[in-house]
Amino acid sequence: MKIGIGSDHNGFEFKEAIKKYVEENGHEVVDFGCYSKDAIDYPDVAFQVAEAISQGKVERGILICGTGIGVCIAANKYPGIRAALTHDVYSAERAQLSNNAQIITMGAKIIGIEVGKKVVSAFLNSHWAGGSQRKVDKIVKKEREFFKDQRMDTAENACH
Template identity: 75%
Template sequence: MKIGIGSDHNGFEFKEEIKTFVKETTDHELVDYGCRACDTVDYPDVAFEVSEAISNGDLDRGILICGTGIGVSIAANKYPGIRAALAHDTYGAERAQLSNNAQIITMGAQIIGVNVGKKVVEAYLNAEWAEGSKRKVDKIMKKEKEFVAYE
């Protein structure tokens, strides 16, 4: 699986720890979309880049991090076809994929610790959507199509 990861400056150090964890514990390909240092970066910019890469088929899933996880979640969900879920525990991370086929999870570096973040990422990456809630996800996507013109 090809996974994009990104953060703003508030999530930089957290992102770096998650990157190391994913590289050391999985065989997934990881693509870093920034930020590259603790310099100020606006979270929507990173969220839009990862969302676009998923939408274009360049990535399978994404992990986005900011201070609370809320900002990157809101920004990513503005991108047509993207379902980003805020996940601060393993159950929520697993359900994001199992129930909602979320292509992205978001986390808040100022909300949860790195060790919890690693477990959240592990739960998310180990879950596979079995279309059990397909009817519900289809309703969400249908409503989105009422407001957004798809290609």
């Protein structure tokens, strides 16, 4: 599987360890940064990973910041993306099995690297089989309604 990975500076060392683990387990990794401990803004990386998934360049994503919250919020702003904050094996499995999440997020200041590896393994080894399809369909429908309304509002405003 082709996996997009990214972090801010707070998650840099954690990301590097997770990236190596994912590669050692036979997956191809596309690293969207950051590439050092120099401060960066987490939304920039989260948007790149979300866009790569949206465009089919990677199949799944892993995002890391200090808490995992910021990158989760940012990734979920991208249309069609479902990112889930995961700090344990069960939530990582459910992210995929119940919600068909394409991205998991983790907090480097919340969990250790060894737990992070278990979380990633659970996510990558779980596969959507339609669980909670009705609920996911409702999320997708609302998102489409919202963006349809936004396009219409933008077009109407441009004419006035």
